[in-house]
Amino acid sequence: MNPDEVFTFSLVLCDNEVDRDFERFDTAALQELACLFTGKTGLFNHSMDAKDQTARIYKARVITYSERLNSLGEAYACLSAAAYMPKTAKNADLMAEIDAGIKKEVSVGCAVGRLYCSVCGADRKKGNCSHTKGKTYDGKLCHTVLGEPLDAYEWSFVAVPAQRAAGVVKKFKNKKEDYTLEDILKFLETGEEELTLNRDEKQALTEKIKELEALAGEGRAYREELTAEAVRLGLIAMPQIGSDSLSAICSRLPLGELKELKQAFYQNAQKSVPLKPQLKPEPQKEPAANTDYQI
């Protein structure tokens, strides 16, 4: 198979976080699972019918994040895998979904030698201790710890995974390929899984943020100027309101409405006193709009 006939992607199979079933793998188990899952075939929706829609794991390793803790206060660790599947017409939709981050949930099937209580360490295979998983004892969530994996049967894309963080890790390719700043921003808006950026992408994002900050600064200055002018005119047009109330009203308005309000105040103010405007007045609109702002 040529490299360009193969579609590769990375995914998180499982981690050391407590899952929805109040179970978790201990970190040693993750290491052993890395060996057991290498070479294993993945299914989609646990279905064997679509035999051509399978992917194979060619590499798996445990990644430990020393700066990120799981809910137990331990360093977060996950089993990250790289998988491939043939690029075929039948797989086209699936590959597009993986690329778009849609087919992102993964569940794993494996056998473990040890199931023990997180509170007292009692062997769950031999019967229950006094602790119930899902309940909290002395501020600690009781769960079942899975250790000593014996075999890994399968991994599968499913709609709702038991392991919260498991999923296809969105792959951001190098600059030479498709991912632009726009793609990254779109992903930040819609993606739920973790995002890893390379150096170029980080730089592009940082530059964009700086650019937006500069624009925001200009916008704020313009808004302050506009507010001050609207309050000044408002005090002439409607002296009974008072500057604090006027400022409060102005601060709540979107920019477009603030401009309209200032214009309305200007027209009303001109009726009471002929104004020599500090700012060149905008073209006058029909005075009918004034009634909108009468309080």
Ligand SMILES: [Zn+2]
């Ligand atoms: Zn117990």
